[in-house]
Amino acid sequence: MSLLPTPITLTDLQSAYAEGMSVSDVLHDVFARIAAVADPGIFLHLADPSALEGEIAALGAYDPARPLWGVPFVVKDNIDVAGMPTTAACPAWTYTPDRDAFAVARLRAAGAIPIGKANLDQFATGLVGTRTPWPVPRNALDPNIVPGGSSSGSAVAVGHGFVPFALGTDTAGSGRVPAALNGIVGLKPTLGMISASGVVPACRTLDTISIFARNVTDAYAILQAMAGYDATDPYSRKIPAPTLRPAPPAIRVGVPDATSREFFGDALQAAAFARDLDSLRDRGAHIVEMDFTPFYDVANMLYDGAWVAERHSVIQDLLSAQPDAIHPVTRAIICKAEGLSATDAFRGIYRLAELRRACEPLISAVDMLAVPTIPTFYSCGDLMADPVTPNSNLGTYTNFVNLLDLCALAIPTPARDDGRPGSLTLIGPAGQDAALAAVALALDGLTIAAEGVPEDQIAIAVCGAHMSGLPLNHQLTELGGRFLKATSTAPCYSFHALAGGPPVRPGLVRRQTGGASIALELWSLPKTALGHLICQIPAPLGLGSIELEDGSRATGFLCEAAGTLGATEITSAGGWRQYLSDGVAAQ
Numbered sequence: 360m361s362l363l364p365t366p367i368t369l370t371d372l373q374s375a376y377a378e379g380m381s382v383s384d385v386l387h388d389v390f391a392r393i394a395a396v397a398d399p400g401i402f403l404h405l406a407d408p409s410a411l412e413g414e415i416a417a418l419g420a421y422d423p424a425r426p427l428w429g430v431p432f433v434v435k436d437n438i439d440v441a442g443m444p445t446t447a448a449c450p451a452w453t454y455t456p457d458r459d460a461f462a463v464a465r466l467r468a469a470g471a472i473p474i475g476k477a478n479l480d481q482f483a484t485g486l487v488g489t490r491t492p493w494p495v496p497r498n499a500l501d502p503n504i505v506p507g508g509s510s511s512g513s514a515v516a517v518g519h520g521f522v523p524f525a526l527g528t529d530t531a532g533s534g535r536v537p538a539a540l541n542g543i544v545g546l547k548p549t550l551g552m553i554s555a556s557g558v559v560p561a562c563r564t565l566d567t568i569s570i571f572a573r574n575v576t577d578a579y580a581i582l583q584a585m586a587g588y589d590a591t592d593p594y595s596r597k598i599p600a601p602t603l604r605p606a607p608p609a610i611r612v613g614v615p616d617a618t619s620r621e622f623f624g625d626a627l628q629a630a631a632f633a634r635d636l637d638s639l640r641d642r643g644a645h646i647v648e649m650d651f652t653p654f655y656d657v658a659n660m661l662y663d664g665a666w667v668a669e670r671h672s673v674i675q676d677l678l679s680a681q682p683d684a685i686h687p688v689t690r691a692i693i694c695k696a697e698g699l700s701a702t703d704a705f706r707g708i709y710r711l712a713e714l715r716r717a718c719e720p721l722i723s724a725v726d727m728l729a730v731p732t733i734p735t736f737y738s739c740g741d742l743m744a745d746p747v748t749p750n751s752n753l754g755t756y757t758n759f760v761n762l763l764d765l766c767a768l769a770i771p772t773p774a775r776d777d778g779r780p781g782s783l784t785l786i787g788p789a790g791q792d793a794a795l796a797a798v799a800l801a802l803d804g805l806t807i808a809a810e811g812v813p814e815d816q817i818a819i820a821v822c823g824a825h826m827s828g829l830p831l832n833h834q835l836t837e838l839g840g841r842f843l844k845a846t847s848t849a850p851c852y853s854f855h856a857l858a859g860g861p862p863v864r865p866g867l868v869r870r871q872t873g874g875a876s877i878a879l880e881l882w883s884l885p886k887t888a889l890g891h892l893i894c895q896i897p898a899p900l901g902l903g904s905i906e907l908e909d910g911s912r913a914t915g916f917l918c919e920a921a922g923t924l925g926a927t928e929i930t931s932a933g934g935w936r937q938y939l940s941d942g943v944a945a946q
Contacts, residue, residue, distance in 0.1 A: 362375070362380065362384060362385070362388045363375060363385065363388055365392070365520045366517070366519070366520025366521075366523075366573050367389075367520055367521075367522060367523050367573075368523050368572075368573050368574060368577055369426075369427075369430060369523050369524075369576075369577045369580060370576075370577075371523075372385065372429065372430055372523060373423070376421050376428065376429055377421070377423065382415045382418065382429040382472070383412070383415060385429060385431065386408055386411060386415075386431060386472070386474070387408065389431050389474065389521055389522060390405075390408055390474075392519065392520070392521050393405070393521055396519055396521075398494075398496060398497050398515070399493075399494045400478055400491075400493060400494035400495050400496035400497065400511075400512070401477060401478060401496045401512045401515050401516055402433075402475045402476065402477055402478065402512060402516075403436045403444075403446055403448070403476050403477065403478050403493060403512070404436070404443050404444055404475055404476040405474065405475040405476075406443070406473075406474050406475055411472060411474070414472055415429075415472070418470060422470070425469055425470040426469055426470070426580060426584060427466060427469040427470045427471040427580075427581075427584060428469075428470035429470060429472065430470065430471045430472065430522075430523060430524075431471070431472050431473075431474045431522045431523075432466065432471050432472070432473055432474070432522050432523070432524050432525055432526065433473070433474060433475055433476075433477050433512070433513055433516045433517075433521070433522050433525035433526070434463060434473050434475070434476055434477065434513070434525070434526045435476070435477050435479055435483075435509075435510050435512070435513045435525070435526055435527045435528055436448060436476035436477055436478065436479055436512070437479060437482070437483055437528060437558060437559040437561075438460045438462070438463065438526055438528065438557065438558050438559075438568065439456040439458070439459060439460040439463065439557035439558070440456070440459055440460070440463055440473045440476065441456055441457055441458050441459045442455065442456075442457075443455070443456075443473070443475075443476050444476070445476070445559065446476075447479070447481065447482050447483070447559045448478060448479045448480065448481040448482070448490075448491045448492065448493065448686075449481050449482065449492070449677075449684060449685065449686075450492065450684070451677060451681050451684035452482075452559075452674075452677065452684075456557065458557070459557065460554075460555075460556060460557025460558055460568075461554035461555075461556040461557055461587075461589045461591075461592065462526070462553050462554060462557075462568050462585045463526075463557065465584060465585050465587060466581070466584055466585060469584045471584075474522070477496075477510070477511070477512025477513040477515075477516055477525065478491055478493055478494075478495075478496050478511055478512035479491065479508065479509045479510060479511055479512060479513075479527075479533075480508035480509035480511065480533075480689070481685070481686045481689045482559070482561060482670070482673065482674060482685075482689060482693075483509040483510075483528050483530060483533060483559075483561040483566075484509065484561060484670060484689045484692055484693065485508040485509050485533075485688070485689070485750055486507065486508050486509065486531060486532055486533065486536045486750050486753040486754050486757070487505045487506075487507065487508045487737070487742055487746075487749060487750045487753065488505055488506035488507050488508035488509070488511030488537065489505060489506075489508070489511075489739065489742045489746070490508065490509075490686050490688050490689055490746075491511075491686070492686060495511070495739065496511045496512050496515045497515070498515065498518075498540060498541060499514075499515045499517075499518025499519045499541045499542070500518065500540075500541060500542050500779075500780060501779070503738050503739065503740075504540060504736050504737065504738055504739070504779070505540065505737050505738065505739055505741075505742060505749075506537060506540060506541065507536045507537030507538075507539065507540035507541065507753070508533060508536070508537060508750075509527075509528070509530075509533040509561075510525075510527025510528060510529070510533045510534060510537050510569065510571070511537055513525035513526060513527040513537070513571055514527065514537030514538055514540070514541045514543065514545070514571050515537075515541060516571075517541070517543050517571040517572060517573065518541030518542060518543055520573070523572060523573065523577055524570060524571060524572040524577055524578065524581050525570075525571045526568055526569070526570065526571075527545075527568070527569040527570070527571055528558060528561070528566055528567065528568055528569060529545075529547040529566070529567050529568075529569040529761070530561045530562050530565050530566050530567075530661075530761060531661055531754050531757060531758045531761070532547075532753070532754050532756075532757025532758060532760070533569065534546065534547040534567075534569025534570070534571070534769075535547055535569075535732050535757050535767060535769040535784055536732065536733055536753050536754070536757060537571070538571055538732065538769040538771075538782065539732035539733045539769055539780065539782030539784075540733065540736070540780070541780070542771050542780035542782075543571055543572065543573060543771060544570075544571065544572045544573065544574060544575055544577075544578045544768070544769065544770055544771065544799075545569060545570070545571055545578075545732075545768070545769035546569060546570040546571075546572070546575075546578040546579065546581075546582060546768050546769075546792075546796075547567060547569045547760065547761075547766060547767040547768070547769075548567055548568075548569070548570075548582055548586070548600075548766055548792050549567075549596070549598050549764075549765075549766040549789045549790055549791075549792055550565070550566075550567050550594070550596070550761060550764055550789070551567075551592075551594050551595050551596030551598060552567070552582075552586050552596065552598045552600065552766075552792070553567060553568045553582070553585045553586055553587075554587070554588075554589030554591075554592040554595045555567065555568065555592055555594060555595075556589055556591055556592045556595075559673070560673050561670055561673070562666050562669045562670055563594065563669060563673075564594065564669065565661075565666065565669075565761040565762065566761075567761070568585065570582060570585075574803075575768070575770060575796050575799045575800050575803070576800065576805075578768075578796075579600070579603060579792075579793070579796045582600045582792065583600040586598070586599065586600040598789070598790050600792060600793065601793050601841070602793075602810060603793055603796055603797055603800070603807050604793070604797060604807060604810065604841055604842060604843060605797060605801075605807045605808075605842060605843070605844060606642075606794075606797035606798045606800070606801040606807075606842065607726075607827030607828065607832075607842040607880070608643050608827055608828075608845050608880070609643045609644070609645065609826070609827045609828025609829070609936070610643070610644050610645070610726040610727065610798065610827060610828050611644070611645050611647055611724070611725040611726050611828050612639055612644045612645070612646055612647065612725060612726065612727055612728065612729045613647045613648075613649050613721060613722070613724065613725035613727070613728045613729070614636060614646055614647070614648055614649070614728070614729050614730065615648070615649070615650075615651040615730065616648035616649055616650055616651070617648070618650070619649075619650050619651040619652055619655070620632070620651075621655075621734050621755050622731070622734045622735055623734055623735045623752055624735075625734065625735035625736070627775045627776055627777055627779075628731060628733075628734060628735050628736075628775065630775070630776070631731070631772070631773075631775045631776075631781045632731045632783070634772075634773070634781075635729075635731075635772045635781065635783045636729070638772070638802055639729060639802070642798075642801050642802060643828070644828075645828055647724065647725050649721050649724075651730075653714055653717040653718045653721065654718060654721075654759045654763075655755070655759070656714050656717075657711065657714045657715070657718065657758075657759040657762050657763060658754060658755065658757075658758035658759040658762075659758075660707060660710065660711055660714070660762065661754070661758045661759075661762060662692065662695075662751075663707055664699060664703050664704050664706065664707030664708075665703075665704040665705075665707040665708050665711075666707070666762075667692070667693065667695050667696045667699065668696040668699055668703075668704050670692075670693050670696070671693050671694070671696035671697070674693065678690070678693070678694070688746045688747070711762060715762075715763060718759075718763055722763075722765075722788060723833065726787070726794070726827075726828070726832070726836070727785050727786060727787040727791070727794065727795060727798065728765075728785070728786040728787070729783060729784070729785055729786070730756040730783075730784050730786065731756055731782070731783065731784070732756065732757070732769045732782035732783065732784040733753055733755075733756070733782065734752060734753070734755045734756065735752065736779055737749040737752075737753070756784065757784070760786060764788075764789045765786050765787060765788060765789065766786070766787050766788070766789060766790070766791055766792045766795060767784050767785065767786045767787075767795070768784065768785045768792075768795040768796060768799055769782055769783070769784045770782065770783055770784075770785070770799045770802070770803075785798060785799060791836075793841070794841075797842075812843070812883045813883070815885060815886055815887075816883040816884060816885050816886060817883070817884055817885075817886050817889060817914060818843060818881050818882070818883055818884075818913045818914065819835070819840070819881070819882050819883070819884050819892070819902075819913070819914055819915060820848075820879050820880070820881055820905045820907070820913040820914065820915025820916070821835070821879060821880050821882060821915065821916055822848075822854075822865060822867050822877055822878070822879040822880075822915070822916060822934070822935055823864060823865040823916065823935045824862070824864070824865075824935075825882075825916070826879070826880045826935065826936065827842060827880060829935075829936075830862070834892065834895055835882050835884060835892070838884060838885065838888035838891055838892060839884065839885045839888055840882045840883065840884045840888075841882065841883050842880065842881075842882055843880075843881040843882060843883055844880070844881050845878070845879075845880050845881075846878075846879060846880070846881060846907055846908060846909075847876040847877060847878050847879060847907070847908045847934075848867070848876055848877045848879060848905055848906060848907060848908065849876065849906040849907060849908055849910070850874055850875055850876045850908075851869060851870055851873075851874040851906065852867055852868060852869055852870065852874045852875065852876075852877050852905075852930075853867075853868050853870050853873075853874055853875070853923075853928060853930045854866070854867055854868075854875075854877045854928070854929050854930045854932065854934075854935075854938075855867075855868065855918065855923045855926035855927065855928050855929060855930075856926060856927040856929050856938065857899070857918070857922060857923070857926045858924070858925035858926050864897075864900070865918075865929070865935050865938070866899065866900065866917075866918030866922055866923055866926060867905070867915075867916060867917055867918055868917070868918050868920055868923060869905075869906075869917070874930070875930050875931075875933070876908055876933070877930070877933065877934055878933055878934030878935070878936065878937070879905075879915065879934070881913060896916070898919075898922070899918055899919040899921065899922025900916055900917070900918055900919075900922070901916075901917060901918075901919070902914055902915065902916065902917070903915070903917040905917065
């Protein structure tokens with residue numbers, strides 16, 4: 360009988376350890392679960408439990424200050440773990456590293472214990488999970504459908520609940536497609552946020568380590584543990600994983616419009632996506648439909664020109680010496696590079712720059728994008744009949760993300776009408792990983808407690824178009840602003856729709872007597888960005904000290920009394936959103 364719940368989460372383990380359970384007992388339970396499933400395709404290397412005793416002893420006594428103390432995890436077998444063979448699913452590639460990948464080392468430092476290396480699409484080339492010389496891992500929910508790749512074994516291990524989390528990699532969607540197919544969370548961080556030192560590359564300029572977990576809270580905690588600048592990795596970036604804060608009450612979410620949604624005839628998948636969009640609306644999202652053709656055009660470039668050549672550069676020597684060591688499908692894809700020239704590569708780079716420019720206004724018009732993680736499902740039989748087309752189709756909503764330097768988070772949603780798992784992916788600009796996680800948690804009905812403002816930031820109170828979901832909110836987010844909470848002023852302010860425009864602007868004025876509470880939002884902003892914000896504030900508005908409903912004060916937008924000349928007083932509306940809503944209702 361299992362000592363722990365199924366599946367295991369970080370909270371489960373932390374509670375078990377706090378109550379006195381030993382790491383040895385936890386690992387015994389984990390290995391028993393693995394044995395019970397009896398799938399020979401999941402692991403390419405599984406540690407001998409006795410070999411982990413030294414690592415367990417090195418942990419010392421339970422330490423709640425180490426967030427991952429005693430937490431077992433699985434690693435995709437293109438990421439180095441000291442003493443475990445790395446194969447990239449190619450026996451001829453096998454080597455045994457004497458040091459951990461940078462990310463694995465950080466997890467060990469936090470107390471986590473790697474227990475094995477997981478199967479994958481060879482050289483991380485594929486989204487199906489069937490391009491391996493070893494047995495194909497069975498999907499954790501339905502053995503008839505593909506497990507998803509390239510991080511197949513990692514996703515299946517978490518899907519079965521063996522471990523709280525596993526590491527994958529993601530170039531074209533390998534951290535998201537398997538998550539959707541196995542009903543779990545797949546976090547694809549901003550490129551460079553997690554060092555790729557010690558990772559066998561697929562496309563070095565586009566690769567990132569990704570995270571599979573049972574819930575968003577766990578996935579984000581793992582991101583925080585791994586994120587960090589690595590001076591030895593030329594693609595590492597100084598992008599932090601900040602503490603999670605509540606999601607703004609209103610966000611603008613861009614989605615494919617009706618004419619550019621693609622489900623390859625899968626009506627159930629289309630219905631599930633429409634239902635998931637309704638869930639976003641229910642939590643205050645404004646859905647912005649847009650033509651996704653530019654994103655698809657970017658996606659189609661991933662297996663052309665420069666990026667196929669980049670894959671070829673990794674295994675060129677092996678291809679020349681032992682071509683039969685490469686899986687036939689993988690070999691056919693990567694060898695396309697042999698018919699390309701450097702000129703072709705540069706043409707691809709130039710074309711991508713053009714397409715990025717076409718996508719920029721679509722991305723900047725919203726807070727984030729939302730897409731189906733996968734457009735449809737494929738069986739293992741489908742892949743035997745056609746090993747290429749299903750793989751291409753599965754990347755419809757994932758292939759463009761890394762080429763555009765975006766972050767993404769695939770989250771489980773309710774099952775489709777036929778019982779197959781639902782999944783939605785939130786996509787945001789580089790560095791917005793925390794914002795995606797906050798919205799995902801809100802969709803699950805989970806709240807995040809608001810925390811204080813860090814010393815290097817300042818709280819800004821906004822009451823008009825700078826509020827979440829409104830046209831000028833980007834002036835805050837582009838400066839690194841993060842939502843803190845919705846609140847109100849003390850009951851001593853009047854509110855006005857100022858003369859002039861369009862657009863109509865609000866003005867908040869403190870009164871000596873009378874007045875009312877006016878709804879506003881608090882955002883934090885780096886102090887270094889405050890000057891940039893001030894330069895964007897037009898007269899008669901400015902920044903001043905605003906008294907809040909709890910008696911505290913915050914810097915915020917105020918209006919000069921003279922600026923209300925010719926204005927319409929709208930204090931009775933109670934806030935700018937209500938005023939806009941009343942105005943729309945009156946039309």
